[in-house]
Structures are given as structure tokens and as C-alpha cells.
Amino acid sequence: MATNTVSTRKSLQESRRRRILFENLTGFLFITPASLILLVFQIFPVGFAFFVSLHRWRRTPDEWQGLDQYATALGNFAYVAFFWLAVGVLCFGLFRLRTLIRHTAAHRVGMMVIIPAAALTAAVGALIAWFFTLLPVILDIPARLRGQAIDQEAFVREFYASFGYPEVAAAGGLLLTLVIIALLLTVLWLRLIRHRDSVQWLYMAWTSGLLLLAAGWTLALTSSEVNTVIDAAAQAGSPVPIWAQVLIIGAGTGLIGAALWLWQRTAYNQTSANRTYMVSILAVILLVVGGIFLIRELPQAFAEADPNVLRGFNVTVMYSAVSVPLQIGLGLGLAVLLFQKLKGKALFRVVFFLPYVTPFVATSVVFSLIFSHNVTSPVNQLLVTLGADTQNWLRESSGIFTLIFGDGTPAILSGPGLALIVIIIYNVWIFAGYCAVIFLAGLGGIENDLYEAARIDGANAWHQLRFITIPLLSPTTFFLILVSTIGTFQAFTQIYLMRRPGGFPAVDTVNLNIFNQIQRDSPNFGYGSALAFVLFGVILILTLIQNRVAGRRVFYG
Amino acid sequence: MADVLPSAPSAFARGDASQKVRQPIPVSKIATYATLIIGGLLALLPFVWMLSWSLMTNSEVIAGRFLPAEPQWQNYLTAWNTAQFSRLMWNSVRITAITVTGLLLFCIPAAYAFARIRFWGRNVIFALFLATLMIPDIVTLIPNLLSVVWISRLSESIFGESGAWLNNWPSLTIPFMASAFTIFLLRQFFAQIPEDLWDAARIDGATHFTFLRFVAVPLARAPIMTTLTFAFIGSWNSLVWPLLVVSNDDWRPIAFGLTKFVQTDAGDEFHLQMAASVIMIIPILIVYFITQKQFTEGIWTGSVKG
Numbered sequence: 001m002a003t004n005t006v007s008t009r010k011s012l013q014e015s016r017r018r019r020i021l022f023e024n025l026t027g028f029l030f031i032t033p034a035s036l037i038l039l040v041f042q043i044f045p046v047g048f049a050f051f052v053s054l055h056r057w058r059r060t061p062d063e064w065q066g067l068d069q070y071a072t073a074l075g076n077f078a079y080v081a082f083f084w085l086a087v088g089v090l091c092f093g094l095f096r097l098r099t100l101i102r103h104t105a106a107h108r109v110g111m112m113v114i115i116p117a118a119a120l121t122a123a124v125g126a127l128i129a130w131f132f133t134l135l136p137v138i139l140d141i142p143a144r145l146r147g148q149a150i151d152q153e154a155f156v157r158e159f160y161a162s163f164g165y166p167e168v169a170a171a172g173g174l175l176l177t178l179v180i181i182a183l184l185l186t187v188l189w190l191r192l193i194r195h196r197d198s199v200q201w202l203y204m205a206w207t208s209g210l211l212l213l214a215a216g217w218t219l220a221l222t223s224s225e226v227n228t229v230i231d232a233a234a235q236a237g238s239p240v241p242i243w244a245q246v247l248i249i250g251a252g253t254g255l256i257g258a259a260l261w262l263w264q265r266t267a268y269n270q271t272s273a274n275r276t277y278m279v280s281i282l283a284v285i286l287l288v289v290g291g292i293f294l295i296r297e298l299p300q301a302f303a304e305a306d307p308n309v310l311r312g313f314n315v316t317v318m319y320s321a322v323s324v325p326l327q328i329g330l331g332l333g334l335a336v337l338l339f340q341k342l343k344g345k346a347l348f349r350v351v352f353f354l355p356y357v358t359p360f361v362a363t364s365v366v367f368s369l370i371f372s373h374n375v376t377s378p379v380n381q382l383l384v385t386l387g388a389d390t391q392n393w394l395r396e397s398s399g400i401f402t403l404i405f406g407d408g409t410p411a412i413l414s415g416p417g418l419a420l421i422v423i424i425i426y427n428v429w430i431f432a433g434y435c436a437v438i439f440l441a442g443l444g445g446i447e448n449d450l451y452e453a454a455r456i457d458g459a460n461a462w463h464q465l466r467f468i469t470i471p472l473l474s475p476t477t478f479f480l481i482l483v484s485t486i487g488t489f490q491a492f493t494q495i496y497l498m499r500r501p502g503g504f505p506a507v508d509t510v511n512l513n514i515f516n517q518i519q520r521d522s523p524n525f526g527y528g529s530a531l532a533f534v535l536f537g538v539i540l541i542l543t544l545i546q547n548r549v550a551g552r553r554v555f556y557g
Numbered sequence: 558m559a560d561v562l563p564s565a566p567s568a569f570a571r572g573d574a575s576q577k578v579r580q581p582i583p584v585s586k587i588a589t590y591a592t593l594i595i596g597g598l599l600a601l602l603p604f605v606w607m608l609s610w611s612l613m614t615n616s617e618v619i620a621g622r623f624l625p626a627e628p629q630w631q632n633y634l635t636a637w638n639t640a641q642f643s644r645l646m647w648n649s650v651r652i653t654a655i656t657v658t659g660l661l662l663f664c665i666p667a668a669y670a671f672a673r674i675r676f677w678g679r680n681v682i683f684a685l686f687l688a689t690l691m692i693p694d695i696v697t698l699i700p701n702l703l704s705v706v707w708i709s710r711l712s713e714s715i716f717g718e719s720g721a722w723l724n725n726w727p728s729l730t731i732p733f734m735a736s737a738f739t740i741f742l743l744r745q746f747f748a749q750i751p752e753d754l755w756d757a758a759r760i761d762g763a764t765h766f767t768f769l770r771f772v773a774v775p776l777a778r779a780p781i782m783t784t785l786t787f788a789f790i791g792s793w794n795s796l797v798w799p800l801l802v803v804s805n806d807d808w809r810p811i812a813f814g815l816t817k818f819v820q821t822d823a824g825d826e827f828h829l830q831m832a833a834s835v836i837m838i839i840p841i842l843i844v845y846f847i848t849q850k851q852f853t854e855g856i857w858t859g860s861v862k863g
Contacts, residue, residue, distance in 0.1 A: 020675075026765050027676030034667035035682070037735035041701055042689040048700035139703065142710045155714035334596060337589050350849070351597045354604070357845045357852075359794045361812040362834035365819055366607045369618070369827055376621025378606065433600065437853060461585070490693050493796055497816065514695050518702070518801070525699050532696045539693060 049529045051132055057526035060143055061136040067225045069530035075304035079226050080246050081537070084253075086218035093211030100204045107195060116189040117205030119182035125213050126178045130171040137162045248297045255290030259283040309531065312510040313538070318416040319424060319495075319509060320488035327428045328480050331435020332473070336465065338436065339443045349440075352433035364426070364497035368394055371422045373502075394419050395502030417506025423498050427491070435480055442476030443469070474554045482546055489539050510535045611831035618827040629828065636832035639822060644806060645814035646840075652729050652810055653792040659734030660788055661781065667735070668743035669769050673755065683744075686737045694797075701732060702801050728802040729810065733792070739784050746780040747773055783851040789844055811837055 053069060056062040070078035104110025141158045148154055162168065190198060226242045233240045262283040266276045302310065334352055338345060355363065370378050371393040380390040391403070399414025400421055416424070450468050459467070470477075492511045499507055508516075510531065517528035610618050611632055613625040637643070670676070671683050709722035722728040750773060758768045774781070792810070799813040809817070815837050823829045845852060 023674060023765075024676040027670045027674040027679065030666035030670035030674065030765070031682065033663040034735040034740060035686075037663065037731065038686060038689060038737065040704065041732040041735075042692065042697060042737070043685065045697035045700035045704070046692060048703070049696050052699060052703070139707055142707070152714050155711060159711075334593075337593055340589060342589070342593070348593050348597055351600055353853075355600055357790075357841060358604075358838050359812060359841060361794065361796060361815050362607075362837045363603060365815075365830050365834045366603045366610075369610065369831075370603060370606060374619065374621070376619060378621070381621055429600070429603070434856070437856060486693075490695065492695070493794075496797075511695055514698075515797075518699060525703065529696075529699050532693070532699065536693055536696050540691075543691075 047128075047132075048135075049532060051135070052525055053527075053529035053533055055526050057529075058522060058524060061139060062526075065526065066221065069527050070534070071225075071229075071304070072527065073306050073309045073531055073534055075302045076240065076242050076245055077249075077298070077301040077305065079222055079229075079242055080249050080301055082218060082222045083226075083246050084250055086215045086222060087250075089211055089218070090215035093208045093215055096204060096208035096211065100201065100208060103197070103204070104201055107193075109193065110195070110201065112193070113189065113198070113201045113205045116182065116185040117202060117209050119178070119185045120202075120206045121209030121213055123175070123178040123182040124210060126171070126175040130168070130175040133171045134162060134168045137165050137168055245297055245301050248293050249301060252290045252293030252297065255286045255293065259286035259290065262286070308508075308513055309510065309534070311505065312508055312513040315416070315420060315507065316489055316509040316511070319420060319427075319491070320485055322416065322421075323424050323427045323431075323488050324481065324484045326424070327431040327484060328435050328477065330428065330432040331480070332439055332477070334432065334436040335439030335443055336469065338440060349437070352436055354433070355430045356434040356437075360430075360493045360497060363430070364494065367422070367426045367429075368498055368500065371425075391418060392502060393422050394498060394500040397503050397506035399506075417503065419498075419500070419503030419506045423495055423507055426498065427488070427494055430494070431484065431487075435484070438480055439473065439476055442473050446472045478546075478550050478554045481550065482543065485542060485546065486539055489535065489542070510538075607831050607834055610828060611835050613828050615826050615828045618831075632828050632832040633836065636823075636829045637836060639829065640814060640818040640833050641806070642811075642814075642833070642836055645809065645811040648808055648814075649793055649811040652726065652808070653789055655726055655730040656733050656792050657785055657788045659730060660736065660739060660784065663735050664739045664784070665743060665774060665777075665781075666769065668740045669747050669765070669773060671740065672744045672747035673750070673773075674765060686740060689737045690741075698797070698801075705732070705802060723802055724805055725808060729799060729808060732798075733788075739788075742784060743777065743780055746777050750776060779851060779854070782848060783854060786844060786848045786852050790841060793841060 052061075054065060054067070056065050067078055067082060070082070074081070100113070101111065104113065138159065141155065141162065144158060145154055163172065186202070189202065195201075226246075230240060230242060260283075262279055266279045266283075338348055338352075342348070372380075373392040373395045374380065375384075375390050377393075379393065383390055396403070396418035399409070399411075399417055401413055401415040402409045403418060446469065450472075451464055454464055454468060489509075490511060491509065492515065495507055495509060495512055496515065499512070514528050514531045514535070517524045517531065609624055612628040612630070613622065613632075614629055617625055671679060705722050705728045709725075709728065712720040712722055712727070719725075722731075754772060755768060758772060763771075794812050795810065796812045796816060799810050803809050803813065815833055818833055819830045823833070
């Protein structure tokens with residue numbers, strides 16, 4: 001009898017284990033095709049793009065450039081940014097490590113997890129090193145086969161031969177050794193430490209190891225680059241104080257950050273008025289000092305930057321700063337109007353949404369005709385009727401304020417070019433309806449009772465809008481601000497299609513600059529990738545800032 | 558507008574019987590209508606111009622008339638033939654069909670797995686997928702171009718001329734056959750399917766595959782339609798990527814074809830540009846009006862809920 005129960009339990013366990021294994025296999029099978037495509041065309045390209053950006057890369061891979069192309073784009077600020085990025089990653093890795101130590105503190109040998117984790121980290125590092133040693137060799141195959149008839153045998157032969165290149169083989173040997181060691185240590189760890197959380201500890205230790213590895217590599221790269229530049233400049237007789245810039249800009253940003261943090265603390269803590277007063281003064285001092293640091297150093301750090309890139313960012317920021325408030329404001333207005341009980345509501349909704357649905361390719365053609373430089377174009381006819389001079393619109397790169405106030409306007413106050421204004425109008429025309437649809441969804445979620453109660457209390461329509469609708473819509477508004485900002489920073493098709501000779505420099509956003517690097521006769525993939533990463537970084541920072549600033553004001557009901 | 562009901566700002570009037578008395582139309586209502594109508598006209602005006610210009614002679618367009626003296630219907634025929642719309646449309650339809658088939662084949666199982674199958678590292682992998690939504694397209698553009706050029710060579714050497722990726726369907730479709738957004742959208746739906754259904758199916762001996770095939774997919778018709786619509790519009794409008802990987806007419810999609818037509822072939826013939834634009838818009842409008850509900854729903858799901 002007893003043996004029977006034991007065997008039943010065993011077989012039960014066995015079947016359970018088999019079922020879990022089967023479940024796992026099914027899961028992996030189901031996600032494999034999509035994962036492969038996402039891996040090859042979405043995830044791997046990020047690493048690949050970074051690799052490209054570190055090389056001179058016209059049509060084919062060329063020599064290693066390090067951070068030079070970032071420095072070409074941003075001047076010395078590139079080194080500052082990379083240094084503090086590395087420091088940030090380092091801190092994050094150390095923070096994770098500290099959390100891990102706290103978690104494992106209760107367990108006697110918990111900290112031993114560091115050993116297999118370090119081995120795993122090293123293995124991943126070796127994998128990346130091997131892969132990116134192999135990659136240029138493999139990419140070079142078509143070039144090596146040039147002149148021969150490319151047939152299957154030749155290509156496959158070259159492909160296999162790529163693995164045998166001395167540098168690839170060396171990296172591969174290292175990889176193999178490290179993987180074997182890491183696997184052995186991991187299995188050993190999982191066998192020896194039979195703790196509920198041992199797998200999770202391993203994962204945490206491993207990820208913090210990866211972060212530390214990335215930070216260490218970036219720090220080493222940046223400092224060696226900076227030292228090379230400093231040495232070269234010293235030999236040329238005009239020393240550059242990059243480390244000082246790194247420190248001063250870092251300190252300036254840090255001071256401003258500290259000031260903002262203090263400010264928020266006083267705003268949310270109810271302390272005595274006297275203390276609040278003192279803290280506020282301290283915050284102001286920190287802010288001013290930090291500001292002075294930045295104002296003194298930033299222009300010098302950007303002095304060597306590519307003027308095209310700076311102008312590109314200037315254009316991008318103007319484009320975004322004018323479009324986003326306009327389209328969101330109009331969208332909100334339309335949504336509030338449409339949310340009432342109206343005849344033909346559905347029709348209005350379709351009409352306002354139409355610009356968003358129709359392809360840019362088609363609508364941009366009409367807009368470029370409406371805003372054509374011809375004297376007979378609709379807007380020019382309107383201007384003539386109003387008694388004003390006709391304009392070149394899309395072919396006019398002069399700033400709007402220069403056009404209004406005459407040529408004497410200082411360059412810094414000239415404002416967005418007229419061509420950019422036209423594109424902004426086009427953009428608002430497209431996206432106001434989209435914003436309205438999203439706002440309508442948000443309005444649908446607001447309880448009617450609130451309005452009813454407010455009306456009983458004597459609130460008029462404006463009060464209802466100001467004190468109920470707008471606060472309760474804040475999550476939607478926040479979402480739209482985020483999406484629109486990112487969207488305008490990444491905008492390409494609208495601008496590309498509306499670009500006309502004469503308007504060029506005024507409408508070339510960073511994105512357009514990057515595309516110019518790719519599409520011209522001698523493409524510069526390396527520089528293009530570097531610019532793409534700069535843009536990516538700016539978008540990430542903007543998202544973070546908006547999250548912190550707006551995130552606190554958003555009211556989730 | 559004479560029979561517009563009570564004054565109260567909309568929502569409060571609902572079910573309020575005492576208010577159903579004819580009252581003079583309040584000023585605010587007239588103002589609302591006026592604003593909406595003016596806004597609507599502004600939104601529609603470019604379309605009106607597009608239609609009107611597409612029916613003019615070129616000299617009428619240049620002269621800046623608002624309406625054609627006599628509608629030139631043959632413009633559409635000329636534009637269709639000069640821009641080779643039959644070919645462009647056929648290309649875009651082929652590309653869309655292949656992309657969408659692949660998208661559904663690959664994303665539905667993945668979304669299902671993320672929603673309902675427990676496997677190791679599920680949450681980490683899903684988070685990684687979602688993180689790809691943050692990456693700007695411009696970052697992946699260059700490496701993807703390099704990869705596709707290389708893969709094209711490889712595939713050409715294995716499958717011969719027709720295996721090439723450049724100037725051929727694979728480069729236009731395969732990279733778009735998986736999207737984190739689609740997986741996310743469908744996952745949200747699959748996660749809502751009641752557990753009881755799965756329990757019942759499992760007792761009847763269903764595997765995940767049969768459950769997906771016979772229960773989950775038929776239930777998910779609405780989100781799948783949304784996905785289809787988005788994929789259709791995306792692939793109909795795609796311009797940048799085809800610009801880089803297509804250089805001849807065999808697989809040139811419609812947005813690229815129209816841009817080329819406008820910029821080179823009909824550079825000065827504005828009436829033909831307009832007619833061609835109208836032709837390009839019509840299929841999108843048809844799809845939009847058919848799937849209007851799913852479309853708006855999808856936009857909303859992708860935003861507020863996400």
C-alpha cells in the first residue's frame with residue numbers, strides 16, 4: 001500500500017513536471033517567429049547602429065572612429081554627455097547591487113551569487129565582442145566576392161571562412177571558454193544553493209553586472225578618447241579643457257537638479273514658514289550658481305559642433321514648440337464642443353478626423369499648391385485681397401519676424417522660417433482631429449454627476465470646463481503632449497514632402513539631416529547613425545523631463 | 558436646426574422629461590454650431606481644392622481659379638495612365654496582403670503566448686518587446702538597410718535572382734511582419750478571455766493550439782480587424798523605407814509611386830498631381846468608412862488604455 005502511494009505521487013510529480021515543460025515549449029514555439037523578426041529588425045539594429053556610429057562607414061565598414069563622430073556633431077559636449085551617461089549607468093548598476101546585497105543578507109552564502117553572475121556577465125561581454133568582431137567580416141563578403149560570379153558555394157564558403165579569421169577565431173575561443181565556465185558555475189550555484197529566490201538573485205546580480213560592464217566600457221572609452229584629444233591639442237599648442245568642462249557642466253546640472261528637488265520638497269512638506277523661506281533661498285542660490293556654470297560652459301562645449309546639427313535642433317524645437325500646443329489646444333476645443341448633444345455629431349467627427357486618415361503623400365501635394373509661391377495661389381490671392389504683399393511660402397526660409405518687421409530684425413529673433421510655418425499649419429491641420437478623438441474618449445470617462453453637482457452649486461460653463469473637464473482630462477492631455485512631442489521630434493514624411501528649394505535650411509530638422517546623410521550619392525552611415533543616437537538621447541531626456549514635471553500635476557481621479 | 562432640444566449643455570438633459578418643451582435656441586448653441594461648421598470647412602477646404610483642381614486644366618490651376626469652367630474628367634484617366642496606377646495599386650495590394658498575412662500569422666500566437674501561457678522569462682521578454690516601441694525609426698533605419706542589403710546578397714546566392722530582397726517583396730514585407738504594438742493590442746484582448754473557457758476546453762482535451770485556433774481567434778475578430786486596418790494604412794502610406802530599398806517599378810508601392818510622379822513625371826502638371834492624389838486617397842477612405850468603429854477604437858486602445 002505504502003509503496004503504491006509513493007509511486008503515485010512520483011508519477012504525479014513526473015506528469016506535472018512534464019506538463020510545465022510542455023507549457024514552456026509551447027510558449028517559446030508561439031513567440032519564436034515574432035521574436036526572430038523583432039530581434040533582427042528592432043532590437044539588434046540598436047546595437048548595430050551604435051556599432052556603425054563608432055566607425056567611419058560610408059558604403060562599407062571602415063576604420064574605428066570611437067566617439068569622433070559624436071564630437072563632430074556636438075563638439076566637446078559629446079564627451080561630457082558620454083561621461084555622465086556612463087556615470088549614471090554605473091550608479092544604477094551599483095544601486096541594483098546594493099539592493100541585491102540587502103536581499104541576500106539573510107542567507108549565509110547568498111553573496112556567493114556574485115561569482116556565477118560575474119562569469120555570466122563576462123560571457124555576455126565575450127559574446128558581444130565576438131559578434132561585433134565577426135560582423136564586419138561577414139558584411140564584407142559581397143565586397144570580397146566582387147568580380148566573381150556570386151553563386152551559392154562561393155558565398156557559403158566565404159561565410160564559413162569568416163569564422164576562421166584570426167581575430168574572429170580568437171574572440172570565439174574566448175567566448176567558448178567563458179561560456180563553459182559560466183555554465184558550470186551557474187549549474188553549481190543552482191545545485192548548491194537551494195533557496196526559493198536563488199534564480200532571482202542570479203538574475204539581479206547578472207543584470208547589475210551587465211550594467212557595470214557597460215558603464216565601465218563607456219567610461220574607459222570616453223576617458224581614453226578625451227585624453228587623446230587633449231594630448232593632440234596640447235601638441236598643437238592650443239590646449240582644450242575637456243575635463244574641466246565635464247566637471248563644470250556636471251556640477252551645473254547637478255546644482256540645478258538639487259535646487260528643483262529642494263523646491264519640490266518644500267512644496268510638498270508642510271514645515272514652518274521660516275524654514276521654507278530658508279530652503280527657498282538656498283534653492284534659488286543653487287539654481288543661480290548652477291545656471292551660471294551652464295551658461296559659461298555650454299557655449300564653449302558646443303563651440304566645435306556641426307552648425308547643421310545645431311540648426312537642425314533649433315528647427316526641430318521650434319517646430320515642436322509651436323505645433324504641439326496648437327494641435328492639442330485645438331483638439332481640446334473641438335472635443336469639448338463635439339461632446340455636447342448636437343445634430344450631425346458623427347459627421348463632424350468624421351470630417352475632423354479625415355486629415356489624419358488621408359495619406360501625407362496626397363495631402364502634402366494640395367498644401368504645397370495652396371501655399372505655392374505663385375501669385376495666384378489661394379493664400380497669395382487672400383494676401384492681395386487684404387492688401388498685403390505676396391509671399392514665397394514654402395520657398396521662403398527667412399524667419400517670420402524678419403518678414404514682418406523688416407530686415408533689421410536681429411537674427412536671433414527672426415523666428416521660424418515661413419516655410420516651417422506652413423509645415424506647422426499642415427501638421428496642425430492633420431493632428432488636431434486626432435487629438436480631438438483621443439480627448440473625446442477621455443471626456444467619455446468623466447462622470448456626469450460631477451457636472452450636475454457643480455451646476456447645482458452654480459457653476460457656469462466656463463467653471464465646469466476649468467475646474468472639472470480640464471483637471472479630469474489631465475491624463476489624456478499628458479499622454480497627448482508626450483506623444484505629440486515625440487512625434488514632432490521624429491516627424492519626417494510631412495517635412496520631406498513639403499521641402500522646396502529656397503526653404504531648405506529653415507525646414508531641415510535633425511531627422512531630415514540624418515536622412516540627407518543616408519540618401520545622398522556618397523552616404524555617410526557612420527555619421528548618420530551618430531546623429532540618430534543624439535536625437536534618440538534628446539527624445540529620451542524630453543520624455544523623462546515631461547514625466548517628472550507633468551507626471552506630478554496629472555490627476556488620476 | 559429649429560427643433561434642437563433644450564438649452565442644457567447636452568449630457569444633463571438626458572431623461573429629463575420636464576425639459577422637453579420647445580425653447581428658443583440659445584446663443585451658446587448657435588455659437589457652438591458656427592465654430593464647428595467653420596472648423597469643419599477649414600478641415601475640408603484642402604479636399605475641396607484637391608477635387609476642384611483635379612477637374613481643371615493646368616492653366617486654370619495656375620490662374621488660381623476656384624472652380625473649373627468645365628470639369629475635365631479625362632484628367633483622372635491621364636493621371637491613371639501616366640502614373641501607372643494599375644501597377645502601383647497592384648504592387649501596394651500585394652505588399653499589404655503579404656505583410657498582413659505574416660503579421661497575423663506571427664503576432665497572434667505571440668500575443669496569445671504572452672497573455673495565457675506561462676513560460677520562463679515571459680515578462681522580461683514582453684518588457685523588452687514593449688521597449689522597442691520607444692526606439693525612433695530613424696535609429697533602426699540605417700542598420701536595417703545594411704542588414705537587408707546583406708541578406709539580399711545571401712538570399713540571392715542561395716535562391717538565385719528571384720531570391721533577392723532588394724527591389725523585391727521580402728525587403729518590403731518581412732521586416733514589418735512583427736510589431737510590438739500589434740502584439741500588445743492582441744495580448745490585451747487575449748488576457749481578457751475568461752479562464753473558465755480555457756478550463757472547459759482543456760477538459761475536452763484542447764491544447765493551446767486548438768484553443769487558439771477555435772476559441773481565441775474567432776473571439777478576437779474585432780481587435781484583429783483593427784490590426785488589419787492599421788497594417789493596411791501603414792503599408793499603403795509607407796514611403797521612407799521603400800525609398801531606400803526599391804529602385805525600379807516592379808515592386809514600387811503607391812505612396813512612393815505618387816511621390817515620384819509628383820516630383821518628376823508631372824512636376825509642372827498640377828491638375829494631374831491633384832487627380833493622382835485623389836486616386837490614391839480613395840481606397841484609404843473606403844477602408845476608413847468600412848472599419849470606422851474599429852479604427853477609432855484601435856486608436857483609443859493604443860493610447861488611453863496603453
